[in-house]
Amino acid sequence: MPTIQDVARRAGVAPITASRVINNNGYASQDVRQRVLRAVEELGYVPNTLARSLRSRRTNTLALILTDITNPFFTTVARGVEDAASDAGYTVIFCNTDENEDEEQKYLNLLLQKRVDGILLVPARSGHGAIQSALAQGVPLVVIDRRVANEPVDVVRCDSEGGAYALTRRLIRSGYQRIALLNGPKGVSTAEDRAAGYLRALAEAGLQEHALVFYGHFTQASGAEMTTRALLHQPPPQALFAANNFIAIGALQKIRELDVRIPEDLALVGFDDLPPALVTFPFLTVVAQPAYEMGQRAARMLIDRLEGRLSGECREIILPAEIIIRQSSGPIHLEEETTP
Amino acid sequence: MPTIQDVARRAGVAPITASRVINNNGYASQDVRQRVLRAVEELGYVPNTLARSLRSRRTNTLALILTDITNPFFTTVARGVEDAASDAGYTVIFCNTDENEDEEQKYLNLLLQKRVDGILLVPARSGHGAIQSALAQGVPLVVIDRRVANEPVDVVRCDSEGGAYALTRRLIRSGYQRIALLNGPKGVSTAEDRAAGYLRALAEAGLQEHALVFYGHFTQASGAEMTTRALLHQPPPQALFAANNFIAIGALQKIRELDVRIPEDLALVGFDDLPPALVTFPFLTVVAQPAYEMGQRAARMLIDRLEGRLSGECREIILPAEIIIRQSSGPIHLEEETTP
DNA sequence: ATACCACATGGTATCGTTACCATACAGGAA
DNA sequence: TTCCTGTATGGTAACGATACCATGTGGTAT
Numbered sequence: 001m002p003t004i005q006d007v008a009r010r011a012g013v014a015p016i017t018a019s020r021v022i023n024n025n026g027y028a029s030q031d032v033r034q035r036v037l038r039a040v041e042e043l044g045y046v047p048n049t050l051a052r053s054l055r056s057r058r059t060n061t062l063a064l065i066l067t068d069i070t071n072p073f074f075t076t077v078a079r080g081v082e083d084a085a086s087d088a089g090y091t092v093i094f095c096n097t098d099e100n101e102d103e104e105q106k107y108l109n110l111l112l113q114k115r116v117d118g119i120l121l122v123p124a125r126s127g128h129g130a131i132q133s134a135l136a137q138g139v140p141l142v143v144i145d146r147r148v149a150n151e152p153v154d155v156v157r158c159d160s161e162g163g164a165y166a167l168t169r170r171l172i173r174s175g176y177q178r179i180a181l182l183n184g185p186k187g188v189s190t191a192e193d194r195a196a197g198y199l200r201a202l203a204e205a206g207l208q209e210h211a212l213v214f215y216g217h218f219t220q221a222s223g224a225e226m227t228t229r230a231l232l233h234q235p236p237p238q239a240l241f242a243a244n245n246f247i248a249i250g251a252l253q254k255i256r257e258l259d260v261r262i263p264e265d266l267a268l269v270g271f272d273d274l275p276p277a278l279v280t281f282p283f284l285t286v287v288a289q290p291a292y293e294m295g296q297r298a299a300r301m302l303i304d305r306l307e308g309r310l311s312g313e314c315r316e317i318i319l320p321a322e323i324i325i326r327q328s329s330g331p332i333h334l335e336e337e338t339t340p
Numbered sequence: 341m342p343t344i345q346d347v348a349r350r351a352g353v354a355p356i357t358a359s360r361v362i363n364n365n366g367y368a369s370q371d372v373r374q375r376v377l378r379a380v381e382e383l384g385y386v387p388n389t390l391a392r393s394l395r396s397r398r399t400n401t402l403a404l405i406l407t408d409i410t411n412p413f414f415t416t417v418a419r420g421v422e423d424a425a426s427d428a429g430y431t432v433i434f435c436n437t438d439e440n441e442d443e444e445q446k447y448l449n450l451l452l453q454k455r456v457d458g459i460l461l462v463p464a465r466s467g468h469g470a471i472q473s474a475l476a477q478g479v480p481l482v483v484i485d486r487r488v489a490n491e492p493v494d495v496v497r498c499d500s501e502g503g504a505y506a507l508t509r510r511l512i513r514s515g516y517q518r519i520a521l522l523n524g525p526k527g528v529s530t531a532e533d534r535a536a537g538y539l540r541a542l543a544e545a546g547l548q549e550h551a552l553v554f555y556g557h558f559t560q561a562s563g564a565e566m567t568t569r570a571l572l573h574q575p576p577p578q579a580l581f582a583a584n585n586f587i588a589i590g591a592l593q594k595i596r597e598l599d600v601r602i603p604e605d606l607a608l609v610g611f612d613d614l615p616p617a618l619v620t621f622p623f624l625t626v627v628a629q630p631a632y633e634m635g636q637r638a639a640r641m642l643i644d645r646l647e648g649r650l651s652g653e654c655r656e657i658i659l660p661a662e663i664i665i666r667q668s669s670g671p672i673h674l675e676e677e678t679t680p
Numbered sequence: 681a682t683a684c685c686a687c688a689t690g691g692t693a694t695c696g697t698t699a700c701c702a703t704a705c706a707g708g709a710a
Numbered sequence: 711t712t713c714c715t716g717t718a719t720g721g722t723a724a725c726g727a728t729a730c731c732a733t734g735t736g737g738t739a740t
Binding site: 003004005015016019023047048049050051052053054055056 | 725726727728729
Binding site for chain 2: 048069112281
C-alpha cells in the first residue's frame with residue numbers, strides 16, 4: 001500500500017509538500033499541486049489516518065454509546081448524531097450496551113484506546129463508571145436522554161417529568177381516575193422522572209390513592225408482563241400509561257391476547273412515538289420526544305466543546321415533549337396545554 | 341495522557357517489557373509483571389491503539405456497510421455481525437448508505453483510510469465501485485444479502501428466488517390467481533431474485549398472463565404508492581406480495597385507509613419478518629430470512645480469511661428462507677414444502 | 681537600499697507502539 | 711566440559727504522517 005513518501009517521490013517533491021497538497025493547507029504552486037495529485041491518482045494512494053491521528057492527536061471521530069439500538073427512538077437519536085457529526089467532518093462509532101453497565105465500561109475503555117475525540121453517552125443506570133473514566137482521561141463527554149447525579153457533564157435530554165405530567169393530566173381531565181404506570185427500571189432517570197410527572201398529576205387532582213406504578217424494563221416482554229399484573233389489580237385500572245414504546249407494544253400484545261378492547265374497555269397511552277415506517281396504523285396516543293433533535297443538539301454541543309467554541313460551565317439542554325392524541329386514549333379533553 | 345514509556349519508567353523496565361506484560365505475550369517474571377501492572381493502575385494508562393495499529397498493521401476492526409439501519413432486518417444482521425466479531429476480538433464500525441452509491445463509496449474510502457482489517461458490504465445497487473476499491477487495496481470483503489455480478493468476492497445471502505417461489509406457489513395452490521408483486525428497485529439482486537421466483541411459480545401454474553410486477557423502493561412510502569397502483573389495475577389482484585417488510589407496512593397502511601379487509605377482500609404477504617418487539621400482533625404471512633445467522637456467518641467467514649483459516653476460491657453461502665403462515669394470507673394450502 | 685510580507689518548499693524530529701534482533705543466565709543433555 | 715533450550719530482558723528501528731522551524735524567492739512599501 002503506497003505511502004505519502006511514494007507519492008512525494010513520484011511527484012518529485014518532499015513528503016511534507018505532498019501532505020500540504022493532499023490536505024489542502026499551506027502553499028503549493030499549480031505545477032506541484034498537479035504533479036502530486038496525479039501521483040496520488042496513479043498510485044491509488046489512500047492516506048493512513050492512524051499515522052495522521054497519532055501525530056496530530058485528533059481522530060475526528062466521536063462515539064455514541066447507547067442502551068438499545070433496536071429501539072426506534074434511539075435509532076432516530078443516532079441519525080441526529082450522525083448527521084450533525086458528519087456535517088462537521090466527524091465520523092461516529094456506535095456502541096450498544098443493552099442497559100448493561102459492564103458492557104458500557106468495556107466500550108468506554110475501547111473508545112479511549114481508540115482515542116476518539118469525544119463521547120456521547122446514554123448511560124445505563126447511573127453511568128458513573130463510564131463518566132469518570134472519560135473525564136479522568138480528559139475526553140469530553142455529553143450525556144443524552146438521561147439525567148446523571150453530581151457529575152460535571154453536559155446533558156441533552158427531554159422533559160420527561162413534564163411530558164408524563166401533561167399526558168396524565170389530560171387523561172384525568174377526560175375522566176380516567178385509575179391510571180396505572182408501566183415503568184422502566186428504578187435507577188434510570190427517565191423512568192423516575194416519568195413516575196414523578198405521573199404522580200404530580202395524580203396528586204394535583206387528589207387521586208394519590210389511585211397511584212399504581214409497576215417497575216420493569218424498557219422492553220416488550222416486560223411491558224406484557226406488567227400489563228398482566230396491572231390487570232389483576234383490584235379495582236382494575238381504566239387506563240395504562242406505558243413509559244416507553246416497547247412497553248406499550250408489549251401491553252398492546254397482551255391486551256389483544258386477553259380480548260380487551262382499546263379504548264372502550266381500557267385506554268392505553270405511551271411515551272415515545274414510533275416511526276411511520278414501522279407502524280401499520282397510528283393508533284397510540286403518546287408523548288413524543290424530539291429524538292432526532294436530541295441527537296443533533298448533543299453532537300453539536302460536543303463538537304462546540306471540542307473546537308473551543310464552548311467552554312466553562314456544564315450546560316443542560318432540556319427539550320419539550322409533544323403530546324400526540326390518537327384513538328387509544330378514547331375521547332380526550334382537548335384543552336390547550338404546553339409543557340414548560 | 342501517560343504512555344507506555346511512563347509505565348515502563350515507573351516499573352523500572354524497558355518499554356518493550358511493559359508492552360509484553362500489557363499484551364500478555366512473551367516472557368515476564370512474576371515480579372516484573374506485578375510492577376508493570378501496578379504502574380498501569382497508578383498512572384491510569386490507556387494503550388493507544390493508533391500507535392499499536394500503525395506498527396502492527398492490524399486494527400482489529402471490521403466495517404459493516406449497509407443500506408438501511410432503520411430496517412429491523414438489517415438491525416438483526418448487524419447484531420449477528422457484532423456478536424461474531426466481538427467473540428473473535430474485533431470491533432465493528434457501522435455505516436449506513438441509504439441505498440446511495442455515492443455514500444457507499446464515501447464510506448468505503450473513509451474505512452480504507454482508517455485501515456479496517458476487513459469489510460462486510462450490503463451493496464447499494466451493483467456495488468462495483470466499492471468492491472473494486474476494497475480489492476484494489478487488498479482489503480478482504482464479504483458481500484451480504486445480495487448477489488454481485490462478476491466480482492471475485494465471498495457472498496453470504498438468502499435464497500430469495502426460492503423463498504419467493506415457494507410462497508407464491510402456496511398462494512396459487514390456495515386458490516389465488518391474480519397476485520401482484522410490489523417489488524424493490526430494478527438492479528438490486530434481491531428484488532430481481534424475488535421477481536424471478538414469483539414468475540417461476542406463476543409460469544409453473546400456467547398463470548404467466550396474470551403476472552403483475554411493480555418496481556419501486558424498499559420503503560413504506562413506496563409500498564403505499566405501489567399498492568394504490570396495484571389496486572387500480574383491472575382486473576384487481578386478489579393478493580399482494582410485498583418484496584420486503586417496509587413495502588408490506590406501506591401496503592398495509594394504504595389498504596386500511598381504503599377500508600379493504602385482509603384477508604377477506606385481499607390477501608397480503610411479504611418478505612422479511614418483523615421482530616416481536618415491534619409488531620403489535622403477528623398477522624402477516626411472510627418469507628423470513630435468517631438475518632442474524634447471515635450476519636454471523638458473514639463475519640465469521642471474513643475473520644477466517646483474515647486469520648488465514650480460509651483461502652483461495654471465493655465462497656457463496658446461500659441460506660434457506662422460512663415460510664411463516666399467519667392470518668393475512670387467508671386459509672393456506674398446508675402441503676409440506678422446503679426451499680432447496 | 682532596506683525592510684517586510686506573501687508565496688513556496690524542504691529538513692528534522694516526533695507521535696506511541698511493537699517487530700526484530702541481541703543478550704544473558706540457568707539447567708539439563710551429550 | 712560443551713551445547714542447547716527455555717526463560718527473561720533490552721536496544722534500535724520502523725510504522726506513516728505532520729508540527730515546527732528554516733530557507734529562499736519575488737514584489738512592494740518606505
